[in-house]
């Protein structure tokens with residue numbers, strides 16, 4: 389009887405132990421996947437180059453239809469080759485800034501926008517057009533804010549009045 393009692397105790401202890409291990413496994417799985425999500429680059433979380441291209445297309449369409457700022461882009465919109473180059477530069481810039489495998493070969497933001505007389509309101513309008521594009525493709529709040537966090541600091545180099 390004493391032996392049986394000891395055996396029950398041992399089995400019970402083993403069961404509790406394995407339940408605990410299971411619980412720890414589940415917990416570490418959860419924390420690992422959370423950690424993994426955080427360490428994946430913004431580029432990957434945005435969906436890679438194909439997704440960035442789709443967002444840039446939509447974004448540029450939004451800008452072209454935005455009467456607050458589309459006059460800045462009149463020459464770009466009227467020339468398909470120039471438009472293609474501009475979109476390609478935007479894709480590379482966003483790809484690189486989000487940790488992707490691209491290399492932006494365009495001008496720095498100060499040089500690119502020098503003399504255009506872009507105002508704070510113009511800048512905010514363009515950001516609104518970008519947010520609209522990101523929302524259309526259901527980019528998550530975290531990713532959206534991270535991307536805006538990368539582009540936002542460029543404002544000082546772009547805005548002249």
Ligand code: HEM
Pocket residue numbers: 457460461463464470471474477478481493494495496500501504506510511512514539540542543546
């Ligand atoms: C975070 C905000 C912005 C980013 C990331 C950005 C990015 C760029 C890039 C990568 C280029 C191409 C540079 C090159 O030719 O080497 C460019 C050009 C240009 N940007 Fe911006 N820009 C921003 C804001 C603005 C704003 C607010 C305006 C006007 C409302 C504007 C108007 C233009 C124009 C007109 C060009 C010349 C396009 C062409 O060459 O055909 N940008 N920008």
